[in-house]
Amino acid sequence: MSTRLSSAPRTDAAHQSSLMGEPAAARPSEIQPGEAPDARQDPQAEQDIVIRVRDLVVGFGDKTVLDHLDLDVYRGEVLGVIGASGSGKSVLTRAIIGLIPKRQGTIEIFGENVDTLSVEARRAMERRWGIMFQHGALFSSLTVKQNVQVPMREYLDLSDELLEELASLKIAMAGLPADAADKYPSELSGGMTKRAALARALALDPDVLFLDEPTSGLDPIGAGEFDELIKTLQDTLKLTVFMITHDLDSLHAVCDRVAALARGKVIAAGTIAAMLTTEDPWLRAYFQGPRARAAIARPAADDPSTAG
Numbered sequence: 495m496s497t498r499l500s501s502a503p504r505t506d507a508a509h510q511s512s513l514m515g516e517p518a519a520a521r522p523s524e525i526q527p528g529e530a531p532d533a534r535q536d537p538q539a540e541q542d543i544v545i546r547v548r549d550l551v552v553g554f555g556d557k558t559v560l561d562h563l564d565l566d567v568y569r570g571e572v573l574g575v576i577g578a579s580g581s582g583k584s585v586l587t588r589a590i591i592g593l594i595p596k597r598q599g600t601i602e603i604f605g606e607n608v609d610t611l612s613v614e615a616r617r618a619m620e621r622r623w624g625i626m627f628q629h630g631a632l633f634s635s636l637t638v639k640q641n642v643q644v645p646m647r648e649y650l651d652l653s654d655e656l657l658e659e660l661a662s663l664k665i666a667m668a669g670l671p672a673d674a675a676d677k678y679p680s681e682l683s684g685g686m687t688k689r690a691a692l693a694r695a696l697a698l699d700p701d702v703l704f705l706d707e708p709t710s711g712l713d714p715i716g717a718g719e720f721d722e723l724i725k726t727l728q729d730t731l732k733l734t735v736f737m738i739t740h741d742l743d744s745l746h747a748v749c750d751r752v753a754a755l756a757r758g759k760v761i762a763a764g765t766i767a768a769m770l771t772t773e774d775p776w777l778r779a780y781f782q783g784p785r786a787r788a789a790i791a792r793p794a795a796d797d798p799s800t801a802g
């Protein structure tokens with residue numbers, strides 16, 4: 495990668511036509527008045543929405559975590575989801591993929607309202623996304639290869655030979671050596687665990703990848719390599735990526751847009767450049783604090799113009 499700064503979301507006509515046939519939609523008002531601008535004026539943003547969340551309310555007991563939240567995820571983009579610890583990033587992800595019930599609101603994925611799907615349609619939808627949980631969530635009693643084959647066995651009817659071949663392919667795509675395939679999760683380093691979880695998330699050739707803090711716990715070099723891997727996969731496979739992260743370097747290296755959660759809502763969504771103009775105190779501290787400035791100043795490792 496030659497640049498670590500964000501760019502506008504990409505479009506891909508062939509990929510678009512293979513996804514939902516919904517016409518481009520106008521951007522919703524996901525930004526509160528007076529807060530950071532988003533890409534509403536950007537014609538590129540008038541493209542298909544892969545995930546559309548409206549008026550989402552999710553809570554536990556007396557506690558409301560997501561409070562009438564709106565969010566759009568655009569086809570082909572890497573959306574970084576940020577917010578203070580406990581702001582509801584994981585809850586939002588789990589609500590979108592149906593692991594947590596919502597109290598109110600609508601969630602449309604690939605143009606379909608998830609509340610109105612038949613069991614078969616729901617399964618077909620689930621086949622189109624891959625999820626990498628924060629701590630991998632690998633089955634400890636299964637090898638890496640067997641973990642990768644779990645979704646394949648659940649959703650596809652393949653011969654053992656093909657399962658073997660496909661699992662090896664996904665393991666290689668995630669950047670693991672071939673001999674990692676027969677290792678158990680307990681035998682993997684943190685970075686290898688992340689890659690194994692990524693291989694499993696890629697098992698069904700997803701259109702959308704959900705990543706929950708993919709670089710947490712990795713050393714800076716490992717995190718940088720993982721960022722590059724995500725970006726390369728996203729480019730080559732034309733993935734839409736929904737990525738929760740606290741990692742400022744990842745935001746700069748990988749994300750096309752950022753959505754910031756606070757007070758149960760998306761308080762700002764747009765490019766990092768747009769985020770830098772925000773007046774919101776938390777966003778200002780996040781994007782203009784010392785760590786943020788260091789992330790912006792850090793040269794991309796492979797940028798010849800910055801090589802010393």
Ligand SMILES: Nc1ncnc2c1ncn2[C@@H]1O[C@H](COP(=O)(O)OP(=O)(O)OP(=O)(O)O)[C@@H](O)[C@H]1O
Nearest residue numbers: 554557559577578579580581582583584585586740
């Ligand atoms: N199953 C649950 N039952 C009750 N409360 C929950 C449950 N899951 C999440 N919460 C609460 O919802 C809030 C948001 O949690 P969530 O894990 O989404 O935060 P987060 O933004 O992902 O935080 P972090 O950055 O620390 O991972 C927290 O207050 C958490 O305690």
